[in-house]
Amino acid sequence: MKIAILGVGTVGSGVLEVLEQNASIIAARAGESITPVAALVRDKSKAKENVKHLKVYDDFDELIENDEIDVFVELIGGVDLPYKMIKKLLSKGKAVVTANKALLAYHRSELESLAGEIPFGFEASVAGGIPIIKALREGLAANHINSITGILNGTCNYILTNMMNKGLAFDEVLKTAQELGYAEADPTFDVGGFDAAHKLLILASIAYKLDAKPDDILIEGISDISAEDIYFASEFGYTIKLLAVAKRNENNLELRVHPALLSKDKMIAKVDGVMNAISVVGDQVGESLYYGAGAGSRATASAVISDLIDIARKIKTPMLGYKDKGLDSGLKLLKSDEISSKFYLRLKVRDELGVIAKITNIMSANGVSIDSFLQKPNSNGGDATIYFTTHTCKSAQMKALIDAIRILDFVVGEPFVIRIEK
Ligand SMILES: NC(=O)c1ccc[n+]([C@@H]2O[C@H](COP(=O)([O-])OP(=O)(O)OC[C@H]3O[C@@H](n4cnc5c(N)ncnc54)[C@H](OP(=O)(O)O)[C@@H]3O)[C@@H](O)[C@H]2O)c1
The missing domain is CATH 3.30.70.260 (ACT domain)
Structure with missing residues (x-):
């Protein structure tokens, strides 16, 4: 199977490295080798060494005319540009894999309709290396999902863990996180809770067949948490985490992202540093907990390649998990004020x-x-x-x-x- 990588940055480079390093086991599992043949970069003349063995493009319209490519892997990020690109690819019947949660937070339902039977993988869009999409969509498919409680943003978890453990102020830990590469120069998207919200919306679509957008849900960030809150939490047996929560109560559904005081003896409260975790409660299976690296070049590449392997195996799973698109879940999404x-x-x-x-x-x-x-x-x-x-x-x-x-x-x-x- 031949693939093109669109955007060869942190994750794109990881995909190239893992495909090379684990080529034999990937080929054995997929039933054929998965070979990168092309890359889309911003400027061909500045292409990095790691794509020199591929056919390098800086014009997307030229790239999609390359009929040798079976799957296009979008790793550029952002919303508008990848949205246009993926729509074009799907309209030409091309298989797509993406790690782009921002795009899916807004356009997943439309892309699902456009994709139809065309393979569309997005495992890496939520919780990096943790296979939570497959767990919810496949492994837990027999269950009504009662709740999902996730630590889905490593930057926030790193900051809060260090505030709790070292008694440091938010600004101080953020600065260290930026120096270590755990936080972006503009951290708003992470510390404001928006990144976790995007991921929660994707999970909620699979769990509840719900097409909510970021504006429909409660999103609060962590930047106003002070040393005094840390003091209180420590005194009373709590830790503070940025949680992404989906909770079903009969026909009502809450979707919310916010910092929360969480009793220290909860399993998810023990998830520290940049790690992610998701607790899912199914009505039949009970609680299951997923823990791992929520970001990083190789961990995210692992998830991207799992989608490529599915495509090579010709596994036809409905993108958001519902073959019958007419099902009415009967669920009402609560407004923020009602939660x-x-x-x-x-x-x-x-x-x-x-x-x-x-x-x-x-x-x-x-x-x-x-x-x-x-x-x-x-x-x-x-x-x-x-x-x-x-x-x-x-x-x-x-x-x-x-x-x-x-x-x-x-x-x-x-x-x-x-x-x-x-
Ligand atoms: N990093 C992670 O751990 C992680 C985890 C899960 C999901 N994701 C998702 O994966 C995607 C990629 O993230 P990343 O961290 O790899 O980002 P990144 O390091 O910034 O890489 C993006 C790449 O796309 C290139 N690019 C930008 N505009 C382009 C264009 N018009 N044409 C061709 N190439 C273009 C960039 O080139 P320049 O360098 O020239 O700008 C860069 O090489 C995002 O959707 C992100 O949310 C990332």
């Missing part, structure tokens, strides 16, 4: 008489009941930090509460909340 959880609330207040009573009155007026409470006085006798955890309430109630609290004259700075995951 309920327990909350942790941190407030900085002037250390005055009656402050706590006033706040607790406002909390009960907003229907938010307190589970626990802690006050940490400032050693210099100035402002005090108070921490509450609440019983379960709706996000809308918590929002109303924050609006009521932030205007109080004794409240200093912005109140901050984190959801508590059961």
